[in-house]
Amino acid sequence: MASNVVMPPLRAGASNRLWRVFANHLATLAAVGATIVVMAPLIAIFGYLLYKGASSLNFAFFTQIPKPVGEVGGGMANSIVGSGVLLAIASLMGVPIGIAGGIYIAEFGRNKRLANMVRFTADVLNGVPSIVMGIAIYTLIVVPQKHFSALSGGVALGIMMIPTITRTTEEMLLMVPLNVREAALGLGVPNWRSVLSITLRTASPGVITGCMLAFARVAGETAPLLFTAFGNQFWSTSVNEPIAALPLQIFIYAISPYDEWHRLAWAGALVLIVLIVVSVALVRYVAGRGVLKGAS
Amino acid sequence: MGVAIEVSDLNAWYGANHTLQSISLRIPANHATALIGPSGCGKSTFVRCLNRMHETNPIGRVTGTVRVGQTDIYAQASPVEIRRRIGMVFQRPNPFPTMSIYDNVASGLRLNGFRNRKILDEVVERSLQQAALWDEVKNDLKKKSGASLSGGQQQRLCIARALAVDPEVMLMDEPASALDPVSTAKIEDLIFQLKSQYTIVIVTHNMQQAARVAENTGFFLNGKLVEFDATHKIFTNPTDKRTEDYITGRFG
Numbered sequence A: 001m002a003s004n005v006v007m008p009p010l011r012a013g014a015s016n017r018l019w020r021v022f023a024n025h026l027a028t029l030a031a032v033g034a035t036i037v038v039m040a041p042l043i044a045i046f047g048y049l050l051y052k053g054a055s056s057l058n059f060a061f062f063t064q065i066p067k068p069v070g071e072v073g074g075g076m077a078n079s080i081v082g083s084g085v086l087l088a089i090a091s092l093m094g095v096p097i098g099i100a101g102g103i104y105i106a107e108f109g110r111n112k113r114l115a116n117m118v119r120f121t122a123d124v125l126n127g128v129p130s131i132v133m134g135i136a137i138y139t140l141i142v143v144p145q146k147h148f149s150a151l152s153g154g155v156a157l158g159i160m161m162i163p164t165i166t167r168t169t170e171e172m173l174l175m176v177p178l179n180v181r182e183a184a185l186g187l188g189v190p191n192w193r194s195v196l197s198i199t200l201r202t203a204s205p206g207v208i209t210g211c212m213l214a215f216a217r218v219a220g221e222t223a224p225l226l227f228t229a230f231g232n233q234f235w236s237t238s239v240n241e242p243i244a245a246l247p248l249q250i251f252i253y254a255i256s257p258y259d260e261w262h263r264l265a266w267a268g269a270l271v272l273i274v275l276i277v278v279s280v281a282l283v284r285y286v287a288g289r290g291v292l293k294g295a296s
Numbered sequence B: 001m002g003v004a005i006e007v008s009d010l011n012a013w014y015g016a017n018h019t020l021q022s023i024s025l026r027i028p029a030n031h032a033t034a035l036i037g038p039s040g041c042g043k044s045t046f047v048r049c050l051n052r053m054h055e056t057n058p059i060g061r062v063t064g065t066v067r068v069g070q071t072d073i074y075a076q077a078s079p080v081e082i083r084r085r086i087g088m089v090f091q092r093p094n095p096f097p098t099m100s101i102y103d104n105v106a107s108g109l110r111l112n113g114f115r116n117r118k119i120l121d122e123v124v125e126r127s128l129q130q131a132a133l134w135d136e137v138k139n140d141l142k143k144k145s146g147a148s149l150s151g152g153q154q155q156r157l158c159i160a161r162a163l164a165v166d167p168e169v170m171l172m173d174e175p176a177s178a179l180d181p182v183s184t185a186k187i188e189d190l191i192f193q194l195k196s197q198y199t200i201v202i203v204t205h206n207m208q209q210a211a212r213v214a215e216n217t218g219f220f221l222n223g224k225l226v227e228f229d230a231t232h233k234i235f236t237n238p239t240d241k242r243t244e245d246y247i248t249g250r251f252g
Helices: A014-056 A059-063 A076-110 A113-127 A131-145 A149-174 A178-185 A191-219 A245-254 A257-289 B045-048 B081-086 B101-110 B117-130 B151-162 B181-194 B207-213 B231-236 B241-247
Strands: B003-013 B017-027 B034-035 B059-070 B088-089 B169-171 B199-203 B218-222 B222-230
Touching: A014 B045, A014 B241, A059 A076, A059 A257, A076 A113, A076 A149, A076 A245, A076 B017, A113 A149, A113 B101, A149 A191, A178 A191, A178 B151, A178 B199, A191 A257, A245 A257, A257 B117, B003 B045, B017 B045, B017 B081, B017 B222, B034 B081, B034 B207, B045 B059, B045 B169, B045 B199, B081 B088, B088 B151, B101 B117, B101 B151, B101 B181, B117 B151, B117 B181, B151 B181, B181 B199, B181 B207, B207 B231, B218 B231, B218 B241, B222 B231, B231 B241
Parallel strands: B034 B199, B034 B218, B088 B169, B169 B199
Antiparallel strands: B003 B017, B003 B059, B218 B222
């Protein structure tokens, strides 16, 4: 026994009790305060958008395309659909590649050089400014094709989704305990099958969160679309033509000198944020139904 | 029906650490065989060599031969085939947390591509009954997650899951060490019933448990098999001085 270690004596008596009650309240207050600080910006932004944008929302906003300068009214129907097309292309590309990359790093490439390279590349890619991504895709796709397109915009957003998804997938897979993996292998399940059906499934709530994070992030990106999707004042759903997008349209309207366009920009921003929240909630709901209660 | 296991000159390493040194023994079919010994003596490594789980560790290495029935498992079969024939129950209950009770039991068959619903239903019910869990869970089969059960129920769920793929041998690595006495008794009863159909190898720290469930017992010490004999002989009249010291509590 280490008898030379002396514990400090406990403070005794009523003052000790008072101090504990006080410290308890102080800690609770600090935690509540921190929560408010975290939530305040979101509530403030959302409230301000509601205040500025809600009055400009009407049926036409969701059904009409922009009107020429000077005419009142018009909407962002083409931008809403355009954003949907761009995000669909981006997700079709970013989600499978991102998850596959994460699976490789966490499960098959442990301690291999290639895995370390993939991880490093993902981290660097995460730090590339979005405008640079736009220029890169402009050079790689738009210039050879000689025209702007929804495809190039979707690819730019898709590449931006990959690093976030890869790294969260990796982290989530590594959190699956060894004994769950061993249970699957012990049943005579081949390793690849165990990774896909057991490890990935066990990690799926976290992986889905990662995908949603990446999705929400690129849904509001403007810079990578400037040189790729380009924007479009008319209806288009073709992947080979320039396409409208909510963030682009908001940007164009916001920097214009017209009050009418400013109003529409506020409304567009409100719609964008609501659509992101709704789609994230929807995916969570649908994905959550497959997972039973009591699962950790 | 269970099959006999014949091990000769088995050696295992973790990196440079020679964990098992020249183990040879014969485990009879349709009996329970207990492996005892202090922590770190190699008994867990030994059972993990019997279904080739040892090699899933990147630094694990094995030499020697293990015959299960007619098969030399290291020379004549893939690890995946072997693990289908030799079920394993681990020390900590490890149900698949995102799966229902039903899906947990059906997982071994489903993950190997088996899809016939009617037969799956039958196998799930039979396995849960064999594991003495059916009555407790039959109403929540698809409603509750495997992880929502109590520790003892989870371990019996894991036994049912292992039984569902109809193995010939069941390896149990301290299956009751994380459980309370009531759950432990249930697991022991189970072992008693299962050994008519399966060959059972059970690692345990609890010598009374070995005495209660197993016909034969092996004593491991520092990576070597010191003594292997009928259980009553090991506990009443061991040949080796070290075995006697261990079972009488003089060390370990």
